[in-house]
Amino acid sequence: MLDPKLFRQELDELVEKLKWRGYAFDVDQYQSLENRRKSLQEQTEELQALRNRISKEIGIAKSKNENVKDLMHKVSTLGDEIKLRRSVLSEVQSELQAVLSEIPNQAHESVPLGMDEESNIEVRQWGSKREVDFTFRDHVDLGESLGMMDYGLASKLSGSRFVVLSGSLAGLHRALAQFMLDTHIRDHGYCEVNVPLLVNQNTLFGTGQLPKFEEDQFKTPEDPPLYLIPTAEVPLTNSVAARIVEDSELPMRLVAHTACFRREAGSYGRDTRGMIRQHQFEKVELVHAVRPDESYDALEIMTGHAETILQKLELPYRVITLCTGDMGFAASKTYDIEVWLPSQQLYREISSCSNTEDFQARRMKARWRNPATGKPELLHTLNGSGVAVGRALIGVMENYQNEDGSITIPEVLRPYMHGKTRLKK
């Protein structure tokens, strides 16, 4: 959520900025709500102050055994009046809250302006693309002919956008996750966390998936409902929710390996082949909670951590800065890391690292005690994939394939595969 003060102080600027995020802010609606809120709040508080004062007098008078009849008479109707105003006020407040909670974050000044991916900017490339004298096959082709990737079975068990991996390919998938976790824990100083995969509404509100993206989530029929997490960012980031953390705990770096669940509503017909876009996939997720003045450094560091994984796997990739219109709801700035897929001769997203500044922290009430002021201030939170396991598997399969359809196992994964060097039929 954005700071409500921004709306009061620099409304025009803000509206202009939000346009670049593809968000048309209804100024008139906002202002009429805000004006009503203000006058109602003033009236209500004035009445409350009056009642508090007289009630206190009654207390004092009673303790002195004085007659309180006149005082009682004075406040007799106040209670009902206050009750009425309060209920109207709280209606207006929740309307206002509803408006504010659906507004995306402001972009950082370094983010390129643009409405779609055309305006994204490539920051760097890494690695060299392999040249071979046979035709690259895609991961579906490779996996199915190895007999270790079964979409038919998955659709029988569950439906479309699922996959069943078996044998050494399932092992390779697991090895990737283990390798990523170990690297972040041992080399990058993360604390491993094992989190619930089902979370409540409040938790999803905190990171910004609710109320706006309800239709993207899998939801249980309980009342109140639980939701399958779309990413471990949700439970990880919310671990600082409603807390005031000490300065000594910062920066916090958390990592979790989880399954992620997405409805993929509205993406019909997109990436229907293979493991690129699934209802369920695994991801190693990185979350930082940091002091506000350190969050942009942290974004570079976190992106570097994700890149390290691809470098150790020796997978060619590039890093791009998303433009204002292509960023997610909560982000101020996002780097996407895209891995090279030789079968498609293009880069595909394998990680997304974002600084949300205080946007999520405000929704979650996540604060730290600033030693300079002694006061609680909002934290900055960041999240990034470090990296998507299923897509990393695709990257490995396609980049490490051999002419005979076997797949060489990357050096760094071999310790996780009992020294196996090659995956074959």
Added chain:
RNA sequence: GGAGAGUUGGCAGAGUGGUCGAAUGCGCUGGUUUCGAAAACCAGUGGCUGUAACAGGUCCGAGGGUUCGAAUCCCUCACUCUCCGCCA
């Protein structure tokens, strides 16, 4: 699923209708002392909102109710803990 006990400030923990935003301890900040530190002693120290600054408002798990007045009484719900049952 059954029975019971809880939920109060950064933390621990008092408070059962009125000068209670809340004792006390810890923590934190400042001071005294010290070569310096520790200890001791003294003082200060909740969040949110609001104001130029005061004032004011609000918050004792959440929501409702009773009352002139609720942390305190009543109702509903959530969560935590203990025991029993069931279970990976």
